[in-house]
Amino acid sequence: MNRSRRRKQKKLTKANLAHALEHAELAMTARNWSVAIDAYHQILRIDNKNGTAWANLGGAYIETGAVGKAEEALQRANAITPGSIPILGNLANLKKQLGDVQAAEQYYRKILLSEPGSARAWHELAQVKRFKAGDPDIETMQSLYETGTRDDEARMHLGFALGKALEDSAEFDVAFPYLADANRLKRQTLKFDIKAHQSAIEDLIRVFDVNFLAQRGSVGNADERPIFVLGMPRSGTTLVEQILASHNAVFGAGELEDLSQIIAGSIPGFPSGTGMLPAAAFDSIGRQYVDRLSQNASSAKRVTDKMPRNFLFIGLIALILPNARIVHCRRSPMDTCLSCFTLHFPHGQEFSYDLAELGAYYRLYRGLMEHWHRVLPGKILDIAYEDVVADTEGKARQLVDFCGLEWDDACLNFHQTKRQVMTASATQVREPVHARSVARWRRYERFLSPLRDALGPYADEGA
Numbered sequence: 001m002n003r004s005r006r007r008k009q010k011k012l013t014k015a016n017l018a019h020a021l022e023h024a025e026l027a028m029t030a031r032n033w034s035v036a037i038d039a040y041h042q043i044l045r046i047d048n049k050n051g052t053a054w055a056n057l058g059g060a061y062i063e064t065g066a067v068g069k070a071e072e073a074l075q076r077a078n079a080i081t082p083g084s085i086p087i088l089g090n091l092a093n094l095k096k097q098l099g100d101v102q103a104a105e106q107y108y109r110k111i112l113l114s115e116p117g118s119a120r121a122w123h124e125l126a127q128v129k130r131f132k133a134g135d136p137d138i139e140t141m142q143s144l145y146e147t148g149t150r151d152d153e154a155r156m157h158l159g160f161a162l163g164k165a166l167e168d169s170a171e172f173d174v175a176f177p178y179l180a181d182a183n184r185l186k187r188q189t190l191k192f193d194i195k196a197h198q199s200a201i202e203d204l205i206r207v208f209d210v211n212f213l214a215q216r217g218s219v220g221n222a223d224e225r226p227i228f229v230l231g232m233p234r235s236g237t238t239l240v241e242q243i244l245a246s247h248n249a250v251f252g253a254g255e256l257e258d259l260s261q262i263i264a265g266s267i268p269g270f271p272s273g274t275g276m277l278p279a280a281a282f283d284s285i286g287r288q289y290v291d292r293l294s295q296n297a298s299s300a301k302r303v304t305d306k307m308p309r310n311f312l313f314i315g316l317i318a319l320i321l322p323n324a325r326i327v328h329c330r331r332s333p334m335d336t337c338l339s340c341f342t343l344h345f346p347h348g349q350e351f352s353y354d355l356a357e358l359g360a361y362y363r364l365y366r367g368l369m370e371h372w373h374r375v376l377p378g379k380i381l382d383i384a385y386e387d388v389v390a391d392t393e394g395k396a397r398q399l400v401d402f403c404g405l406e407w408d409d410a411c412l413n414f415h416q417t418k419r420q421v422m423t424a425s426a427t428q429v430r431e432p433v434h435a436r437s438v439a440r441w442r443r444y445e446r447f448l449s450p451l452r453d454a455l456g457p458y459a460d461e462g463a
Contacts, residue, residue: 040060054080055081065253085115085121126160137165141161159179182344213376227305228326228327229327230328239388246410251300329385330384335462
């Protein structure tokens, strides 16, 4: 090969690499993990020493549940660029999701050795550690919060971290102001309109009425595999999924974006556009969903999708997947909303950072769920978190029976099940059932008047 041709090929390779990097980054931003994975593999075929590509490939594999491939890619990245903060953060996140909190803490500590003022690392560390009064980590975080940074995002992360640490230490009156400030800082970065959400709920109730559902009947795909575990965030969805996923015939797929993505691509103007669909479209949409579900667990008899906000789509689920099981998780409204308020959600849940908005959102959710029960009687199984705590075996047996399965004793040992859990409850579901979080809101009662007022008649339910 002559010199001119080699130069031309080198330029072509660089151009391909730049294009592939841009394509991969766009796919990551859009949370289109399969496209991102393909793009990063293309990059690595051109440049096998690209540490960023290995790191991002590992991050995409984490999101798809391919934990072995994720760790392999991240360790390759770490070997190329040892000590990289993003790589260490992804390794820590993976270990947390797998329930290895000691390994996760070690990775977060490595980050803090390099960047002692990293508010995000402190926040992540707080999620995997149990604190006691007088813990020097609390003093360090308080010092950073007061004097170490004026950056709003950093203060937000430290506020959530301190709220968690001080609650562990039973210093509730000290914890809440940090949580309130963290939520205020987060809320000011978001665009959320409770009135627009109310209008969307009203549209769902108007479209999916008794006649609309009865006229279409069982027009969808007959597959029995899907189990939808849904409800408000922090209502026990992760616990219920973990119980079911411990069954030998069930695969726990976690929080899937598939249903909302399919709706966006298949039903223009949802929900009103649903009325324009021919009967065959419902089967086609159901099949699209099942095909995606099969990519996660083709051989499982049942597969759970525990995206909480799928409660918005119950009317459509009944049409596209008439044999799917729908499990609705409920918890004390005050506990549910407080638990949302104490957490920072990486994506979504924009309603949860203001107590009054949170209570208003909860009321709209409950109104919609009451509608679904009226128009789809017997279709939805309600499971209360407090009942699972009080009678774990009884509720686990009810769940398994509802899903059309034989009993499996492993469902009672759910905390020993080795699987990736990608929600804020990743550490809690590794423990046997306990009552520590029942009536948790009473620890903060004097701060919660805006929430109580917004919840209205629901405020004392399950109190």
